[in-house]
Amino acid sequence: MSTHEGTLAPAAPTGGLWSRETRDIVVNGLWTQNPGIVQLLGLCPLLAISNTVVNSLSLGLATTLVMATASGSVALVRNFIPHEIRIPAFVLIIAALVTVVQLAMNAWVHPLYLVLGVFIPLITTNCIVLARVEAFASKRSTAHSILDATMMGLGLTAVLVVLGAMREAVGKGTLLSGIDLVLGPSAAHWVIPLTPGDYGGFLIAVLPPGAFIGLGLLIALRNVIQARGA
């Protein structure tokens, strides 16, 4: 990548909206190069916060938003950033955007903000954000960069949600618990109980080991699907 030296080649030829390239970006983000279960990037929030569906979805979407805006911004200014100091510049851009998201969540979904706590600012250090900026957005057109980051983010969110659902169902016997933190107290009855009354819960599922075991099972599942398809 040192050959690009500021005079980055223009983005690969762009076709129609559904060109082959666009389709590749979408499939890569959601499946082939899924950040959660293929690249194994961004594991810190994946493992720490994926104990319920609501937490997973919220942090996943927040990360996606940061990724899309960060990739878009970097793609816009990529020709003005000196190559040698690109990483600090990228991190500053990402940190600024994360701060915006953090303040927004503090303002509009304050209870959720309290639950997710330190993991919102930690999006800045999430490798997947920097990885997409460095590997994709610093070399490609703005539109493709935003699409790539969005798809990568949604791929990560999907893994987070599935993992969150597994852990919440096994560990608490519910789905969507904590939804009232996002949509207000009126949504409290949206919580879906899966087990009768006195389910004590398999505590290990909501504790950190459950995240690792669940992620291992998801990776195994994907490998099986991949092997069958090949």
Place this chain on the structure above:
Amino acid sequence: MTGSPHVHVGNTSVAAVMAKVMAALIPGTIAHAWFFGPGIWVSLLLCGLFALVLEALLLRLRGLPLKPFLGDGSVLLTAWLLALSLPTLAPWWLYLIGTLFAVVVAKHLYGGLGQNLFNPAMVGYAALIIGFPAYMTLWPGPIGAVDHSLTLWEAFDLVFAGQGAVSHDAVTAATALDTWRTQTRLGTPVDDILTRPMFGWIGARGHEIVAAMYLLGGLLLLSARVITWHIPVAFLAGIVLTSGALHLIDPAAHADPLFHLFSGAAMLGAFFIATDPVTAASTPRGKLIYAGLAGFLVVVIRTWGAYPDGVAFAVLLMNACVPFIDDYTHPRVFGHKRASKP
């Protein structure tokens, strides 16, 4: 592995070794049934049954032949060790989940017999103690310390129906390790703690005899050359040195080494669990380091940890270090200079 010459020591097939280890567990198991009632037969039966079924299922899934693997007794030994480390009056599904973690997660997901990084029985125990801490306290009290001595039928009833004619409260009791931990943290004087019914002559009441029987079984294994002296000696030495040092510093807060040796799973761990040939270090010096540190960790976890006994976590932590330990303790091969590791 040590360098040559290698001496042949009779039948060392997996089945023969497993049979000897299981034979050595018999005295301890009988003592367990004598002091803690017939619950152990129920949990042993359940763990053994679940283990055989899960093993068969996994062998089927992996396309391996059933007979050689089911017949070698290795999965039964795992189930037996798991049953001996679990409280015996817990609900039946607890044994199912424990066996599931031991046989499926710890053993087969890592590649089956001989490939597992972690001791299967201890993985099963660890999953349960983390996942269901409340059920893991359902230890029957030792004979003489509880109001009611269970019959085999009542034990079945408790395990399958939860509440039968007798309640858990009438037959379960806090273990000596638990009592020691909570009471010393509350500041109860040691003399007062030691007069409580769960304490025996030197260790936990009843359990000290069970531990002595494990010790006897372990000595039989040593004399049959199924295990070498390195791991048990280093494991017990680790416990004695660590707890002895703590006891010398503050006898009011730390139990003496004999108590540590004869309560909880110390003896079972020293001779039957830490010695698992698959997950233990394999070089003589490595075994000393591995087991010595495991013994040290047992006392550390018992003293400052939040869980009832430290043997499982100590062994699992040291299992994780085994590749590292083995790599650094290669014995010198004859004719080679002692290699200086980079």
